[in-house]
Amino acid sequence: MVTHENGGGHGQHQPPSGFIRKYIFSVDHKVIGIQYLCLALFSVFLGMGLSALMRLHLAWPTTHWFFFTGGLMTPEQYLALVTMHGTIMIFMVLTTAPQSGFGNYFLPIQIGAADMAFPVINMMSFWTTFVSLMVMVAAFFVAGGAPIGGWTSYPPLSALGEITGPGQGAGETLWIVGLAIFCAASLMGALNFITTLIDLRAKGMTLGRLPLTCWTWLVTAILGLLAFGVLLAACILLLLDRIAGTSFFIPGGLVITDQVITWHKGGSPLLWQHLFWFFGHPEVYIAILPGMGVASHLLSTFSRKPVFGYRAMVGAVCGIGFLGFCVWGHHMFVSGMSPYSAFAFSILTMTIGVPSAIKTFNWLGTIWGGKIQFNCAMLFALGFVSLFVSGGLSGLFLAQPSLDLYLHDTYFVIAHFHLIMGVAAIFGMFAGMYFWFPKMFGRFLNEGIGKVHFWITFIGVYCIFMPMHFLGLAGHPRRYFDASAVTFLQKLQPVHVFITYAAFITIAVQFLFLFNVIWSLFAGKEAKEENPWHATTLEWSIPSPPPHDNFGGLEPIVYHGPYEFSVPGAADDFIPQHLAPNLVRKA
Amino acid sequence: MTVVSVYFFWAKVWWYPPAINDLGKEIDSQFVRTFLITGIVFVAAQLGLAYAIFKFRDRGQKATYFEGNNTMEIVWTLATIVLFVGLGLYARNAWAEVHFMGASPGALQIEVTGQQFVWNFRYAGPDGKFGREKPELVSASTGNPVGLDPTDPASKDDIVSPTIAVPAGREVELIIRSQDVTHSFFVRELRLKQDAVPGMEIHMHFTANDPGDYEIVCSQLCGLGHYRMHSILTVMSETDFEKWMKDQEAANQ
Numbered sequence: 001m002v003t004h005e006n007g008g009g010h011g012q013h014q015p016p017s018g019f020i021r022k023y024i025f026s027v028d029h030k031v032i033g034i035q036y037l038c039l040a041l042f043s044v045f046l047g048m049g050l051s052a053l054m055r056l057h058l059a060w061p062t063t064h065w066f067f068f069t070g071g072l073m074t075p076e077q078y079l080a081l082v083t084m085h086g087t088i089m090i091f092m093v094l095t096t097a098p099q100s101g102f103g104n105y106f107l108p109i110q111i112g113a114a115d116m117a118f119p120v121i122n123m124m125s126f127w128t129t130f131v132s133l134m135v136m137v138a139a140f141f142v143a144g145g146a147p148i149g150g151w152t153s154y155p156p157l158s159a160l161g162e163i164t165g166p167g168q169g170a171g172e173t174l175w176i177v178g179l180a181i182f183c184a185a186s187l188m189g190a191l192n193f194i195t196t197l198i199d200l201r202a203k204g205m206t207l208g209r210l211p212l213t214c215w216t217w218l219v220t221a222i223l224g225l226l227a228f229g230v231l232l233a234a235c236i237l238l239l240l241d242r243i244a245g246t247s248f249f250i251p252g253g254l255v256i257t258d259q260v261i262t263w264h265k266g267g268s269p270l271l272w273q274h275l276f277w278f279f280g281h282p283e284v285y286i287a288i289l290p291g292m293g294v295a296s297h298l299l300s301t302f303s304r305k306p307v308f309g310y311r312a313m314v315g316a317v318c319g320i321g322f323l324g325f326c327v328w329g330h331h332m333f334v335s336g337m338s339p340y341s342a343f344a345f346s347i348l349t350m351t352i353g354v355p356s357a358i359k360t361f362n363w364l365g366t367i368w369g370g371k372i373q374f375n376c377a378m379l380f381a382l383g384f385v386s387l388f389v390s391g392g393l394s395g396l397f398l399a400q401p402s403l404d405l406y407l408h409d410t411y412f413v414i415a416h417f418h419l420i421m422g423v424a425a426i427f428g429m430f431a432g433m434y435f436w437f438p439k440m441f442g443r444f445l446n447e448g449i450g451k452v453h454f455w456i457t458f459i460g461v462y463c464i465f466m467p468m469h470f471l472g473l474a475g476h477p478r479r480y481f482d483a484s485a486v487t488f489l490q491k492l493q494p495v496h497v498f499i500t501y502a503a504f505i506t507i508a509v510q511f512l513f514l515f516n517v518i519w520s521l522f523a524g525k526e527a528k529e530e531n532p533w534h535a536t537t538l539e540w541s542i543p544s545p546p547p548h549d550n551f552g553g554l555e556p557i558v559y560h561g562p563y564e565f566s567v568p569g570a571a572d573d574f575i576p577q578h579l580a581p582n583l584v585r586k587a
Numbered sequence: 588m589t590v591v592s593v594y595f596f597w598a599k600v601w602w603y604p605p606a607i608n609d610l611g612k613e614i615d616s617q618f619v620r621t622f623l624i625t626g627i628v629f630v631a632a633q634l635g636l637a638y639a640i641f642k643f644r645d646r647g648q649k650a651t652y653f654e655g656n657n658t659m660e661i662v663w664t665l666a667t668i669v670l671f672v673g674l675g676l677y678a679r680n681a682w683a684e685v686h687f688m689g690a691s692p693g694a695l696q697i698e699v700t701g702q703q704f705v706w707n708f709r710y711a712g713p714d715g716k717f718g719r720e721k722p723e724l725v726s727a728s729t730g731n732p733v734g735l736d737p738t739d740p741a742s743k744d745d746i747v748s749p750t751i752a753v754p755a756g757r758e759v760e761l762i763i764r765s766q767d768v769t770h771s772f773f774v775r776e777l778r779l780k781q782d783a784v785p786g787m788e789i790h791m792h793f794t795a796n797d798p799g800d801y802e803i804v805c806s807q808l809c810g811l812g813h814y815r816m817h818s819i820l821t822v823m824s825e826t827d828f829e830k831w832m833k834d835q836e837a838a839n840q
Contacts, residue, residue, distance in 0.1 A: 251786025
């Protein structure tokens with residue numbers, strides 16, 4: 001082990017000895033990080049299972065399957081799948097794994113801290129998230145089933161109870177309560193991340209020496225702090241509309257299946273949309289920013305080159321974070337909102353393409369002239385860049401209100417956001433998993449299985465989502481249980497069948513990944529070295545897996561920037577951040 | 588390796604149908620502009636990535652050391668600003684035409700009402716006035732889906748139809764509303780989509796040129812029958828339209 005100089009640290013800590021304190025209600029950020037990753041892993045397979053059922057139905061709507069009552073899926077079952085797939089994937093996977101999972105584990109280590117600033121709050125935020133998942137999943141098992149209002153849950157459909165459809169009764173209530181609990185958990189997490197990063201950086205870890213992963217975790221936490229508070233408020237108002245007879249989102253004079261709603265008046269359905277998307281758009285960046293951080297980190301490490309334009313990268317991350325709060329209206333071009341503000345939102349949205357493009361150029365600049373090593377982690381990071389470009393460019397269509405008039409709420413939108421915030425973000429997580437697994441568990445994931453996993457997933461997701469652009473161009477609306485009621489949709493059926501085959505193959509390969517994880521935990525190649533990738537950041541200066549308090553009671557001192565690869569005059573092609581200048585071997 | 592992904596864009600089998608109004612054609616040309624720009628950027632970025640991956644693969648060489656280049660950062664920042672924001676500003680015209688300008692005074696007004704899971708269209712009838720509607724009179728089962736108030740003389744000649752007919756070449760103003768939850772009125776060939784929001788009356792206008800039948804679908808999730816909330820827009824010549832109107836009035840008596 002590299003010995004860290006003691007920069008005025010505190011004594012060594014021992015982990016708690018009891019099983020429950022050590023593994024269940026642990027306050028160790030590493031255990032909590034792994035707990036979050038397990039929660040996300042469970043959720044991602046659940047969410048994927050729901051999407052598999054949807055794809056099965058969309059491809060062969062009239063085929064009987066033994067697992068549906070009566071052999072066929074009902075419209076309310078389909079919409080429940082739509083709602084729960086979206087909710088679980090966005091909140092329980094895309095929000096938890098990259099930030100609360102990897103961030104929890106590696107942010108304190110990368111900045112040289114022994115733990116998060118508030119370990120107990122950290123534990124609470126995990127267990128609150130766990131309760132939230134349980135409450136949401138419970139919606140499947142109540143009378144009426146899970147809600148059918150989509151993950152956006154627009155009122156009045158979501159505000160009036162069972163009268164608007166099955167699943168809108170107890171299921172919808174559980175959904176809202178679950179989401180509100182999740183908001184509370186995320187607020188605690190965000191506060192913890194920001195405080196940790198600002199207060200607990202080791203000596204010498206200036207902001208300019210922060211790894212880009214930490215920058216993205218910081219900006220994501222700030223976004224979370226500002227966005228989840230608004231969603232929490234919106235959820236509470238919606239809940240009051242449902243159970244306390246208030247009318248925040250419900251206008252007067254509604255008639256539902258010939259029944260006049262007399263007890264509500266004066267509310268505005270658009271208010272919910274504003275509140276929801278004020279959260280919802282930053283949420284996209286909450287999902288994708290950590291992926292950008294991991295991609296930048298890995299492209300640099302495995303090209304053996306510094307990140308191209310570090311300052312520009314930091315600026316772009318902050319720019320995306322800031323602009324992310326100014327563009328929510330582009331989800332509402334056809335909502336009846338003022339057309340003038342729609343136009344302003346449109347221009348702001350086009351502007352957000354600029355920092356995104358800067359990042360892409362800088363990624364290309366980072367690998368340009370490098371010495372690229374193709375391990376699984378790097379392949380997924382490169383795949384991330386490719387998917388980010390593909391998913392980002394379709395945003396230029398949707399950002400223009402006149403084009404959005406046609407494309408809004410069609411499969412084009414599904415293709416766009418799945419590529420960019422779904423699959424690209426998940427590629428960022430896979431990259432992080434292959435990269436950090438040896439540090440977390442002391443064993444490597446199997447590279448051979450990993451490469452099969454990468455290639456089939458990479459080609460598979462393009463085969464799933466590229467054709468969806470064409471469905472959207474043909475005008476196929478989202479959230480349609482059955483396309484046979486509309487003439488122009490009938491000829492699109494072969495596309496649905498193709499997508500379903502591609503989805504099933506891609507899903508099957510994810511089980512290979514699961515197998516790889518479980519097998520490698522026990523029988524993977526051992527990571528004997530502390531720094532098998534010859535990386536520079538602090539997590540590679542301590543044993544794998546790291547001891548309870550990360551640095552053995554010492555406080556590391558940082559002397560270098562995060563990406564000093566192939567520095568002229570140095571013997572090795574990497575200079576770890578903690579290596580004192582006099583210890584750097586000269587060429 | 589990443590080149591694989593580039594192939595997917597070239598098939599053009601499933602595309603949007605031809606537009607039947609001038610606005611639609613304008614939107615299409617903006618679409619083509621956007622498509623060309625994004626297409627070029629897409630191909631260039633993916634091929635650039637593929638080229639860099641191939642060229643700089645590990646063959647035992649030493650990586651070159653450079654930390655960035657401010658001139659290049661400024662150049663590509665400015666270039667993307669001009670390109671993206673320019674494209675956005677360019678798109679203004681088509682948007683302004685639908686939304687900034689109201690319909691001309693002589694436009695044919697039709698009220699569109701969405702409800703779970705049908706569309707209803709109301710014409711003012713010979714008197715040119717929409718009669719009063721009351722929520723408590725709404726009764727789809729007894730043939731009064733929009734709740735016309737029979738005590739208001741202006742509502743006597745109002746025509747309510749589950750499909751919509753419009754004369755070709757004449758401006759139509761739609762007054763879009765909803766009785767229960769949010770729906771969305773979407774006609775592909777008009778390139779128009781507008782949410783029908785309960786509590787709001789949203790105005791939209793268009794002039795359709797080509798006679799024919801066009802499908803109307805709902806494109807905002809409105810409940811379990813969302814997928815079958817469907818109707819037909821018929822664009823007909825002025826004389827056919829007058830005849831259609833007469834038939835409706837006769838049926839209304």
